[in-house]
Amino acid sequence: MSTIPDNVLWPQLRPRLVRLAYRMLGSVADAEDVVQDAYLRWQAADRDAVRQPAALLHTIVTRLCLNELKSARRRRETYVGPWLPEPVVDTHETYADDLTLPLMLALERLSPLERAAFLLHDVFGMDFREVSDAIGREAAACRKLASRARDHVHAARPRFPATREQGMKLAAAFFAASRDGDMESLRSLLADDVAAYADGGGKVPATPHPVLGLAAVLERHARMAREFVHAPSVLIRHAMLDGLPGFITIEGGGVLQATALQIERGKVAAIYVTRNPDKLRHLNAAPGR
Incomplete structure (x- = not known):
């Protein structure tokens, strides 16, 4: 059972959850909507049964993003011209995870499950058991998904970037x-x-x-x-x-x-x-x- 009050837990986790949703969706507005939906679902959850609130919230956000990506991909099939992620102005606190715009475009070419496994494990540091719970696949399958995604992202990473x-x-x-x-x-x-x-x-x-x-x-x-x-x-x-x-x-x-x-x-x-x-x-x- 979680003993951390909402007025402490949610401000701590919300920026991280927005980052995850933005990296999944490439849209600031959609990320904010997903996290707000996750908060409402968290409010309705049985708190006595929740041992790891952070893991549960990451799972909720991930699954909402996977659902959103189904419709987002259909919208992008009819998008006029090149599609780019919404630009975010970097500060010392936001999105400091080494995922640049070209790497986000590389993620866009992955399947939603590959993207989720890579982000949750490689970027947000969750172990594969937690990733498995979040995306509904066996841990071994999650390892393979993350590995394939890692290869794509590595290939897109600039070899000689500027400071x-x-x-x-x-x-x-x-x-x-x-x-x-x-x-x-x-x-x-x-x-x-x-x-x-x-x-x-x-x-x-x-x-x-x-x-x-x-x-x-x-x-x-x-x-x-x-x-x-x-x-x-x-x-x-x-x-x-x-x-x-x-x-x-x-x-x-x-x-x-x-x-x-x-x-x-x-x-x-x-x-x-x-x-x-x-x-x-x-x-x-x-x-x-």
Whole structure:
């Protein structure tokens, strides 16, 4: 039986549960909804029968996320353009688990059970007995699920990432060069195989397909630079977004935008631009940098 009162237990566990739900779903709003639902179920639980409240709450959140992913996958089949996770502004307290945006995209390509087993064991430190209880599979099966997921995540992990300071300096240089139309400076910042992804979700204008390769990305930014002359890009702040250096801006037409840069060997290897307003509502209250 749990002897920790709710007004102590819940504030301690809630941030961790939101992190788990966000890593599972890639959506801040959906994560908050799942955790709120979990709290209501916890309130209705027989407390006298609960020996490990934290394990039970992780199980509830995981199973709610697995149910949500069934409908989320159907929605993404009809999603307009590239799908990116909702960007979260990193602070010292939030999401400090080494899962960057590219690694979250790697998780997106896994089955829901693989994702759950990996997150619960490798990221949140639960043993496989607890993972087994949470996802309803034998412990041996959970080991295999986590192992397959680990291989995918390892393959997606940058081999030569930048430090936080190096990344923020490069992001500032990228912003200046791209907004000033300085294509030579921009060229010097980009990897030859750079890729750019823009998520507008069909709600605001965005490039509907990934832009691949140095020449194509430079051409796209040259067109954008001509647009900035008439509709300047306004910098709100530089920020770390899901573990990547980047910045938040207001673009033409008053569109809020988050740009995150994946750095590899001192060059920008990938550009992730989120413009879908449904994915940016939470950034208005995010702390500045």
